[in-house]
Amino acid sequence: MKRIGLLAALCVASAVTASNAGAAAPSSQHCTGTIGNVTVTGNLIVPGGASCDLEGTIVTGGVAVFPGGNLISRGASIAGSLVAFRAASIAVVGGSSIAGSANIVGTTGVPSSFGVNAVCQATIGRSLTVVGNLAPVTVGVQPTPGPCGVSPTVGGNVAVVLNRAQILISNTSVHGDLYCFHNRPPASGAAGSNAVAGRKLGECAGL
Secondary structure: HHHHHHHHHHHHHHHHHHHHHOOOOOEEEEEEEEEOOEEEEOOOOOOOEEEEEEEEEOOOEEEOOOOEEEEEEOOEEEEOOOEEEOOOOEEEOOEEOOOEEEEEEEOOOOOOOOOOEEEEOOEOOOEEEEOOOOOOOEEEOOOOOOOOOOOEEEEEOEEEOOOOOEEEEEOOOOOOEEEEEEEOOOOOOOOOEEEEEOHHHHEEOOO
């Protein structure tokens, strides 16, 4: 658990730095319902216990999901990074774009509308980190029916580490490395389906 906490802290620090780069004092707004096709200036926070649906929303900063919060991003455009730390559930679908990194850390439940946490049709500019989750996460289109119809593209590395629920990653385009270590059960997916520019390491070596 100490390793998970340390990794989570590093992920959050990295994402906040990326989101706030070049900004002296970014403003923040809270999301506790549905936000449609509008522009949110600054950072967006999903408080604990709240459910936030972004429907084509443009966020000029980053998005942070606090412990117990729920986020579904459908076609949203996020100029910074996404940090979900001990969220109740998360789904990034519908052609969403994240200019920075996406960090999914310690998720405890799943979205009722999907049945699994998901990163599907999305473009992530930097890295995707899936660390210490206690609930399943699906990345990309899987061989069996699931929530994803289109797989994501990740501009940097994909790290899948220290999860305690099933993590599936298939048919995903990764411009960096794909590495998966110390997951129980081991990370899985469709063999050889991920297009990885760098290395495939650990449990994901054959994916």
